[in-house]
Amino acid sequence: MTEAQVQAADSPSADPPGSAEDLVTGPRREARPVARRRPARGLLLGAAGLAVVAVAGVGAVVAARGDASDGAQTVLPPATTEVTRGTLVDRTSEGGTLGFGTPRAVTARTEGTLTAVPSAGDRIRRGETLFRVDDQDVPLLYGSVPAWRDLTEGVEGRDVRQLERNLAALGYDGFTVDGDYTDATADAVQEWQEDLGLDETGVLTPADIVFHDGPVRVDSVDATLGTVLMPGASILTVTGTEVAVSVELETDQRRLAPVGGEVEVELPDGSAVTATITETATEVAASESGPSSEEATTTLVVVAQLSEEGAHAAQEYDAGAVNVTFTAGERPDVLMVPVAALLALSEGGFGLEVVANGQSSYVPVDTGLFSGGLVEVSGDGITEGTVVGVPAE
Numbered sequence: 001m002t003e004a005q006v007q008a009a010d011s012p013s014a015d016p017p018g019s020a021e022d023l024v025t026g027p028r029r030e031a032r033p034v035a036r037r038r039p040a041r042g043l044l045l046g047a048a049g050l051a052v053v054a055v056a057g058v059g060a061v062v063a064a065r066g067d068a069s070d071g072a073q074t075v076l077p078p079a080t081t082e083v084t085r086g087t088l089v090d091r092t093s094e095g096g097t098l099g100f101g102t103p104r105a106v107t108a109r110t111e112g113t114l115t116a117v118p119s120a121g122d123r124i125r126r127g128e129t130l131f132r133v134d135d136q137d138v139p140l141l142y143g144s145v146p147a148w149r150d151l152t153e154g155v156e157g158r159d160v161r162q163l164e165r166n167l168a169a170l171g172y173d174g175f176t177v178d179g180d181y182t183d184a185t186a187d188a189v190q191e192w193q194e195d196l197g198l199d200e201t202g203v204l205t206p207a208d209i210v211f212h213d214g215p216v217r218v219d220s221v222d223a224t225l226g227t228v229l230m231p232g233a234s235i236l237t238v239t240g241t242e243v244a245v246s247v248e249l250e251t252d253q254r255r256l257a258p259v260g261g262e263v264e265v266e267l268p269d270g271s272a273v274t275a276t277i278t279e280t281a282t283e284v285a286a287s288e289s290g291p292s293s294e295e296a297t298t299t300l301v302v303v304a305q306l307s308e309e310g311a312h313a314a315q316e317y318d319a320g321a322v323n324v325t326f327t328a329g330e331r332p333d334v335l336m337v338p339v340a341a342l343l344a345l346s347e348g349g350f351g352l353e354v355v356a357n358g359q360s361s362y363v364p365v366d367t368g369l370f371s372g373g374l375v376e377v378s379g380d381g382i383t384e385g386t387v388v389g390v391p392a393e
Contacts, residue, residue, distance in 0.1 A: 076360055077353050077389025083335050083377070085384040090329040090371045092256055096247035096265070098320050100239035101303045102279065103219045106130065108229035109147070110207035117225060118218045123241050125215045127170050131235055133207075137196050141166040144213050147206035151189075156180045162211065163204065167192060217241045243311035245275055247324050249300040251282065256326040257302045265310065266323040273310030275324075279303040331369045334376045335383070341390045342367070342375065352382065353389035360389060 116132035124130055129137040143162035149155070151163060161179035167188050168177055175184035186202035193200045198208075216238035223235045245265050249257060257263075261277045283301045304324070306314055314320075342350045343362065351364045368376030 076355060076358075078392035079390050080355050080387050081338060081341065081390050083337055083382060083384055083386040083388060085333065085335055087330060087332045088334055088336055088369050088371055088374060088376055089327060089331075090369055091325060091327045092253070093323055093325045094247050094249060096245040096322050096324040098243065098245055098314055098317055098322055100217050100219070100241065101244040101305070102246065102281065102301065103237040103239050104212075105222075105234045106210055106236040106238060108133070108207075108231055108233045108235055110205075110229075110231060112229055114223050114225060114227045114229055114235065117221050117223070117235070120218050120220055122218045123215060124218070124238075126166060130210050130216075133229065136198060138207070139196065139209060140216065141209050141211050142169075142214055143211040146211055147204075147209055150203060150205050151181055152203040153181055153183055153186050160185070163189075212238065213240075215241045240305075242305050243314050244278070244303050244305045245322055245324055247302045247304070248283075249302055251298050251300050253326075254280070254300055256328045257300065261326075263304050263327075264325040265304070265306065265314075266325070267314055268317055268320050268322065271313060273306055273313055275304035275306045275310060277302060277304045329369055329371075331376055334368065335378060336374045336376050337388055338390055339370065339373055339375050341388050352377065352379070352386075354381065355387045355389060 110133070112133040114131065114133060115135045116129070118124065118131065124140050126142050127139055130140045131138055141163070143159075143166065145159045145162050148159065151160060156179050158179060160181045161177060163181075164175060164177040164179070164185060167175070167185075170192065172188040172192055175182060175188050189204060190200045190202045193202075217240065219237045219239045221236055223229065223233065227233075229235070245263075247257075257277055257280050259277050259280060263275050263277065264272050265275050266272050279302070281301050282298060284296050284298050314322075337352065341352055342365075343353060345351045345362070345364060347364075349364055350367055351362045353360050354363050363379050363381055365377040365379035365382060368378070370376075
């Protein structure tokens with residue numbers, strides 16, 4: 001649901017995302033309308049740039065044109081409206097779900113028997129045990145690089161630096177956090193292994209640890225105690241620990257959801273809190289009738305983390321449904337008309353039917369932001385209060 005917010009011209013506003021000159025479709029020419037408009041209902045228009053507009057229900061070609069030199073005609077439009085000035089906001093509201101972000105699977109990296117698992121809802125932090133295989137702890141460490149190779153003396157890289165940062169955060173020292181796995185790094189690993197009750201090898205394999213970009217909340221437990229694990233088998237799904245809202249958008253709405261952007265979340269009690277977009281991901285779902293890519297649907301899943309104040313207000317709703325408002329653009333102090341006032345011109349581009357002194361003429365215009373049935377316009381002679389034709393209601 002898209003909504004336009006028109007504010008008074010003297011209200012505070014942000015810098016415009018671009019000028020109307022950025023949206024010129026070509027040199028101005030004598031305007032020749034393709035056809036007399038009829039009511040244009042249900043137009044769905046994009047934002048931030050020139051949108052393609054189809055004038056619905058095109059009728060007979062205009063015959064009475066009057067003097068061709070000025071394009072004036074005596075056949076007046078069925079209804080009129082005035083060009084207004086204000087702030088045009090590209091705003092869209094969509095339904096979302098409170099939770100803790102997108103669940104991620106934690107899978108087995110080796111064969112063995114699952115001997116301990118946490119419970120759904122548990123929170124695991126750095127250095128704490130995530131699960132046990134063959135009665136050996138598999139701890140959680142923080143980082144974005146997954147464990148993918150054995151870490152031993154002589155190797156170097158960002159995965160080594162990631163491990164060293166974790167060891168330092170856990171209180172181990174005697175080494176330099178530099179991405180170089182030295183004998184000093186191996187000594188710290190041995191000390192850590194001793195504290196965990198593991199074999200003191202000074203070497204870590206991908207099966208020994210799980211990296212995640214922060215503390216986790218156990219979303220579900222997918223394997224039961226005693227399960228004989230095979231590599232790739234799902235053990236847990238986890239999420240972050242911060243309250244977040246997830247929203248599904250159409251893929252062509254990506255402009256609404258830049259990472260780092262803010263959204264407004266309306267909670268079930270009607271109060272509004274802010275959230276910051278932390279993740280966007282394209283998700284493809286196969287049709288129930290078959291796996292054909294032609295039948296699959298693609299959506300953009302957006303995750304926004306609630307502010308501390310917002311998370312406190314939302315904690316009682318757990319997985320409640322909420323309304324999320326995205327604001328993609330704002331154009332302060334611009335001229336605007338209803339989208340239905342636009343005419344497609346035979347020369348290309350769009351125009352308005354300007355009515356003055358009992359006559360009308362067609363004036364080419366440049367278009368800017370489209371939102372909520374309104375469009376930003378500019379053109380020769382187009383000013384606040386200019387009377388233009390629109391379809392009869």
